[in-house]
Amino acid sequence: MRAYRVLLMLGELAVLPLMVALQDDSAGVRANSAWMLGRTRDPATGPALVQALRDAVPEVREYAARSVGYVGYAEAVPELIAALEDEEPSVRAAAAEALGRLKGLQASSALIKHLQDGDERVRGGVANALGEMSVASAVPELLNLLDDRNANTRASALGAIEKIGSPLATLPLVTRLKDTKSPLRPSLARVLGTLQDSRATDALLVCLKAGDDLLREVSARSLGSIRDRGAVAPLVAALKEPSPYVRKAAAHSLGQIGDSRAVTPLIAALDDQNDLVVREAAWALGELNDTRAIQPLMDLLFDPREREVRCRELAAEALARIRDPEVIDLLIAGLKDKPNKARLLACRLLNKLTGVPISESDGQAVVKWKEWKAGQK
DSSP, X not given: OHHHHHHHHTGGGGHHHHHHHTTOSOHHHHHHHHHHHHHHTOGGGHHHHHHHTTOSSHHXXXXXXXXXXXXXXXXXXXXXXXXXXXXXXHHHHHHHHHHHXXXXXXXXXXXXHGGGOSSHHHHHHHHHHHHHHTOGGGHHHHHHGGGOSOHHHHHHHHHHHHHHXXXXXXXXXXXXXXXXXXXXXXXXXXXXHHHTOGGGHHHHHHHHHHSOHHHHHHHHHHHHHHTOGGGHHHHHHHTTOSOHHXXXXXXXXXHHHTOGGGHHHHHHHTTOSSHHHHHHHHHHHHHHTOGGGHHHHHHXXXXXXXXXXXXXXXXXXXXXXXXXXXXXXXXXXXXXXXXXXXXXXXXXXXXXXXXXXXXXXXXXXXXXXXXXHHHTO
């Protein structure tokens, strides 16, 4: 193996010796060569790797199949489709992986058929490939695969459905989400958020109120992705949930939805005991762009108490998005003679809002900003 590492370090100079080694009498040498050729990412090695797909030794065929995908040799798609019928599951799985990498859409029908393969590795690999290729016609079979006996296969199927993003999956996933015994509920809630289909809102609201902490958190996030204004009141209520992760997700989602009804509750969330929640509330208020948030965000920026730096940074970023003249006046009024993180952020924000290049490192920064303000009158 050390010799192979040396060859790989040689880059293009290693390609020819490795291709020659594909004809070696030793199956181990042929397998290692096929594997290493994939790491060269050289499409010129494709024809030799396709030839290796016919090797008598399964390990060689497996590595050749994977490497064809790595080098991006699209002409190998017909051979890889044939390899889906290989007697060895490892070869079939490798062929499916390569087809996914190559986006070989002409293989869609063959791949869908192999979602019923007797080996879990193949079923999972085929699901991943269909997801990479965004084959919408595979959604019904992928939904059936959510009942697979193997957890990894179920996860691959759901991941593929998420990547494909077809609205055809929404209602079947909602039905499964309603099954309180399903171990997939948090993952189902996440995928429904990715689909951004308002038909999932009601089911997600039920989970927001009645699920465990993880399910509530994921449901809150997905409601924000869907941006259904009907979720505003429940998300506002979730800002008082015991779990800080649920509160954090609710704050973020309220910012995504952008409804002004959330402004006052989010201002209150700036006083949350958990800085993760405070950060999301500050970000959300910036998204809402409401002048009612200016003073509370100023208070957070200049808070004399120990605060996580990111809380102050997000307060400054939110104020920058609001862009009201009052922001500049309050920033200058809040500057202190003693340098600190709040002063640094305030000066940078003033630079951004006014275009005036007064540096925070300038020992006279506070005086200069107040002089500048006086000159604007």
